[in-house]
Amino acid sequence: MFERVLTATDMLEVCDAAVITALEIAKGANGKLFVLHVLEPSYFHECGPLEYVKNFKTGEETAATQEYREAVINELDQKCGGALKPYGNYEIHIPYGRPSIEIRRWARKYKADLIVLGPHAGKIEEGLIGTIIGNTVEDVIMHATFPVMIVNRLIPQEKLHFKTIMVCIDFSQSCRYAVEFSVKVARKYGSTLQVFHIAYKPKSGQIESIGDRSDLNKTLGEFCKIPEDIPHEYLIFEGTDPSSGILNYSRGKNIDVIVMGSHTTMTDKRWYVGSAVEEVSQQSLCPVIVVTHPEIFLKTEK
Secondary structure (H helix, E strand, O other), rough: OOOEEEEOOOOOOOOOOOHHHHHHHHHOOOOEEEOOOOOOOOOOOOOEEEEEEOOHHHHHOHHHHHHHHHHHHHHHHHHHHHHHHHOOOOEEEEEOHHHHHHHHHHHOOOOOOOOOOOOOOOOOOOOOOOOOOOHHHHHHHHHHHOEEOOOOOOHHHHHHHHHHEEOOOOOOHHHHHHHHHHHHHHHOOOEEEEEEEEEEOOOOHHHHHHHHHHHHHHHHHHHHOOOOOOEEEEEEOOOOHHHHHHHHHHHHOOEEEEEEEEEEEEOOEEEEEEEHHHHHHHOOOEEEEEEEEEEHHOOOOO
């Protein structure tokens, strides 16, 4: 299912969690791994970006020549060689430009089945790590027609068999896509689905939800339409903070992967990544796959 996996890293000093996770997923499918390190322009000229970057060793302005790119490839290969070289089926590419655009462009070029990223690509050195994902990751989620997995720590190999999938439902349109995607993953890996919904509970103590609580289970079933051959369970919790509810449940039940729809708010006819997606992606102990566009289902039929 995930036979062409693309990952990107802005770290050259270590082989980061996103690269290792992407490698293990590709290995599990006997697939191909594509590793990107995007050379981001260090400054701009009125006629457009000049191909200069900060040297990864000296920090000085350096022309992004082929020689420099080869030095970056060698550095990545050296840092990750112990993991990548034994597998062998991988490529390292060093494009130049805006990271989010290059990640999406290369994912289209290689027809990726999955993009694997850390939550703060491009933000580590700027000291902006907090409870939200970085601008690069957000832009990829918003515009890529591929599922995007976010990992913020090393994941045990056995957890990448995806035996227990938690799919989060808030009845938005993107959640329909998340359910369809989760069903495909469950069928491929023989997984069990945990369908999770937070019934909003304001300070008054009254549940604000679709119909009465007794009807919510039926409403979830009608919304999700999960085939009978897929083991699944509907879980309804009360609360005022969806992200905390998702995180607490996933940790308590040792969930292998969380699947979420990306678009939960709309302003001026434009969809935005929801705050729950940002907070869960940043703090989750397991991988989080964010589903954005229905076109991805054309890529998961294998």
